[in-house]
Amino acid sequence: MTSPAGPVLDVRDLRVHYRTQGGDVIAVNGVTFSVARGETLGLVGESGSGKSTAAMAVLRLTSPPGRIVGGSVLLNGEDVLALDEPSLRRKRWTEMSLIPQGSMNSLNPVARIVEQFADAIETHEGKQSRATIRSRVLELLALVNLPGRVASLYPHELSGGMKQRVCIAMSIALSPALIIADEPTSALDVVVQRAVAQTLLDVKAKLNSSMILIGHDMALQAQLVDRIAVMYAGNIVEIAPVRELFRNPRHEYTRHLIASIPSIKERKPLVVNVVRTPDLRTPRPSPEMEEVSPGHFVAVSDEDRIEEVARRG
Ligand SMILES: Nc1ncnc2c1ncn2[C@@H]1O[C@H](COP(=O)(O)OP(=O)(O)OP(=O)(O)O)[C@@H](O)[C@H]1O
Numbered sequence: 001m002t003s004p005a006g007p008v009l010d011v012r013d014l015r016v017h018y019r020t021q022g023g024d025v026i027a028v029n030g031v032t033f034s035v036a037r038g039e040t041l042g043l044v045g046e047s048g049s050g051k052s053t054a055a056m057a058v059l060r061l062t063s064p065p066g067r068i069v070g071g072s073v074l075l076n077g078e079d080v081l082a083l084d085e086p087s088l089r090r091k092r093w094t095e096m097s098l099i100p101q102g103s104m105n106s107l108n109p110v111a112r113i114v115e116q117f118a119d120a121i122e123t124h125e126g127k128q129s130r131a132t133i134r135s136r137v138l139e140l141l142a143l144v145n146l147p148g149r150v151a152s153l154y155p156h157e158l159s160g161g162m163k164q165r166v167c168i169a170m171s172i173a174l175s176p177a178l179i180i181a182d183e184p185t186s187a188l189d190v191v192v193q194r195a196v197a198q199t200l201l202d203v204k205a206k207l208n209s210s211m212i213l214i215g216h217d218m219a220l221q222a223q224l225v226d227r228i229a230v231m232y233a234g235n236i237v238e239i240a241p242v243r244e245l246f247r248n249p250r251h252e253y254t255r256h257l258i259a260s261i262p263s264i265k266e267r268k269p270l271v272v273n274v275v276r277t278p279d280l281r282t283p284r285p286s287p288e289m290e291e292v293s294p295g296h297f298v299a300v301s302d303e304d305r306i307e308e309v310a311r312r313g
Contacts, residue, residue: 006077007034008177008210009058013286014071016050016057019064023281027053029234030071030286035178040204040211042221042242044257045231051214052101054231055180058212059098060088076177094124097171099181099200101214104163107155113137113166114151120173140169143206144199161192165199172203179204182214197224219261222246227295230254233278235286240296250298 016028028050035041043051057068060080073080075095080088092098100106108116117137122128138148144165155163164184171179184200185193201224204211213225221228222242229239230253238251249255278284287299 007036007074008039008076009035009212010072010074011054011058012072012074014054014057014073015069016053016062016066017069018053018066020281025280026283027066027234027280028057029284031231031234031236032289033229033236033239035210035212037177037210038205038208039227040201040213040225042225042228043212043214043231044216044218044221044228046216046257049231050234051231052182055098055182055212055214059092059096059180061098090124093120093171093174093176095176096178096180097174097176099167099171099179099184101182102187103167103182103184104155104160104187107163107166109155112152112154113141113158116166117151117170117173120170124174136173137169140173141166143172143203144169160188161196164188164196168196168200168203172207172209175207175209177209179209179211180214181211183216184213185220186215186217193220194223200224216257218257230257234280235299236289237287237299238297239289240293240298244293244296248293248296250292250296 011034012032014028014031015026018025018027031054033041043055045051053062053066056062056066058073058080060068060073060083062068068081071081075091080091083091114134114137117140118133121133121136134151137151141148141150146162146165146169150158150162150166158166164187168184181200185196188196197220200211213221215221225242227239227241228245229236230251231237232253238245238249238254245254246258249258289297290300291297
């Protein structure tokens with residue numbers, strides 16, 4: 001089912017817990033956001049804020065001890081959380097795909113690149129001739145700026161940046177409406193990072209896909225996304241168009257994140273340290289959001305939980 005007028009993804013009050021011996025960790029505490037057709041949404045926040053947990057739940061890839069305890073995830077109007085397994089499997093790759101954290105290490109070390117594509121394509125579309133697969137793979141490799149010879153190579157024969165490009169090409173092989181990229185460039189050096197990130201945006205634009213780009217590098221996000229959602233302790237605390245967010249950050253935690261971008265002049269980044277992070281085991285209300293300007297929402301109820309302790313040091 002497609003509904004071109006509505007958002008590609010509409011997530012409402014999503015809740016994910018991890019069962020631990022000390023009680024449930026409330027990793028995603030009622031998160032609500034949507035992604036429009038063709039839009040790139042940045043999901044930022046420090047390690048442990050729940051970004052990956054939320055993304056995996058959107059794809060319904062949550063596995064024990066994690067479990068989705070509430071909410072809805074509408075993909076093109078259909079609730080992903082209510083689908084049976086076969087329907088869900090059909091949707092992965094074709095309607096939504098994931099570039100997982102550290103994905104370049106997820107390539108099969110004993111299969112040539114072309115065979116890894118063949119697996120993904122044939123799982124969804126059935127057996128195809130080698131010539132057909134090969135020409136599709138060459139086209140996909142070209143899209144991510146890789147030479148055709150890469151098809152015949154094994155992962156260990158590629159650099160980190162090349163492997164990451166292969167993963168991007170695989171994620172778009174079946175033209176998904178939504179791509180979720182979890183820190184797709186974090187393992188790469190800075191120059192390669194920018195090039196790979198740009199490639200990701202280029203292919204997304206060509207496919208007219210939507211994308212969720214997870215990361216904590218605010219400078220990189222600033223260049224790549226249309227809107228940013230800031231996560232803190234399992235909640236989205238601010239969400240706004242990217243320029244608006246940088247110009248007019250309203251939440252204390254967003255200000256910290258922006259201030260932590262190292263500037264050219266000031267080499268030393270501001271050390272961001274937030275104390276009294278709520279114990280994720282304690283049930284807490286998800287904050288109410290106030291719209292402070294069109295499309296700019298900020299949490300109003302949890303400001304007092306956040307306090308800066310460390311300054312430039
Ligand atoms: N298997 C698990 N068991 C218990 N708690 C977990 C488990 N996996 C994650 N968590 C907890 O859930 C919270 C959210 O983690 P998550 O990995 O989603 O954060 P993140 O923002 O994606 O961080 P990172 O950028 O490091 O990936 C953290 O408090 C984490 O400790």
